[in-house]
Amino acid sequence: MDYDSDEGRMAAAEQLAAHHPRAAAEALRAIACDDGVGDEVRLSAAEQLPGLDPQAAAQACLAIASDKGVGDEVRLSAAELLPAVDPQAAAEAFRGITGDRLRHGPPPPPSPPRPPRPPW
Numbered sequence: 001m002d003y004d005s006d007e008g009r010m011a012a013a014e015q016l017a018a019h020h021p022r023a024a025a026e027a028l029r030a031i032a033c034d035d036g037v038g039d040e041v042r043l044s045a046a047e048q049l050p051g052l053d054p055q056a057a058a059q060a061c062l063a064i065a066s067d068k069g070v071g072d073e074v075r076l077s078a079a080e081l082l083p084a085v086d087p088q089a090a091a092e093a094f095r096g097i098t099g100d101r102l103r104h105g106p107p108p109p110p111s112p113p114r115p116p117r118p119p120w
Contacts, residue, residue, distance in 0.1 A: 006031070006037050006038055006041040007041070009027070009031055009037075010031060010041060010044065010045060012027065013027035013028045013031060013045065013048075014048070017048070017052065021052050021053075022052075022053070024052055025049060025052040025053035025056045026056070028045040028046070028048050028049050028052070028056070028060070029045075029049060029053070029056040029057075029059060029060050031045040032045040032046040032049070032060030032061075032063065032064060033059065033060055033063040033064075035067060035069060039064075039070050039071050039074040040074065042060075042064050042070070042074070042078075043064060043074050043077055043078055045060065046060040046061050046064055046078055046081060047081065049061075050081065050084060050085055054084075054085040054086075055085075055086075057081065057085045058082060058085045058086035058089050060078075061078040061079065061081045061082045061085070061086075061089070061093070062078075062082065062086075062089045062092070062093055064078035065078040065079040065082070065093035065094075065096065065097060066093065066096055072097070075093075075097055076097060078093070079093040079094050079097060
């Protein structure tokens with residue numbers, strides 16, 4: 001197994017869960033908080049944390065939801081996990097995501113094509 005890949009780290013953490021839940025929670029939290037790991041893998045790690053360690057789940061979900069480098073869908077999914085483990089952090093995460101959208105807003109519509117120049 002390749003423990004240096006995102007998937008290898010996830011597989012190792014998942015195997016730990018059956019015998020060493022505390023170690024698995026720490027491994028999953030580390031994956032979820034690692035901005036070098038792919039967005040979907042981070043979210044998958046965070047989704048497994050509430051049953052193992054609610055505090056680690058809150059930290060992981062807040063890290064993902066607050067990371068502006070993560071796609072909006074994944075940030076929202078992470079924020080949606082927070083109310084069950086930390087309602088106050090959930091409010092903070094949703095405010096942050098909303099604030100990002102308000103500051104940056106949607107992209108402007110494309111400019112209309114220029115009319116052709118007169119042939120003079």
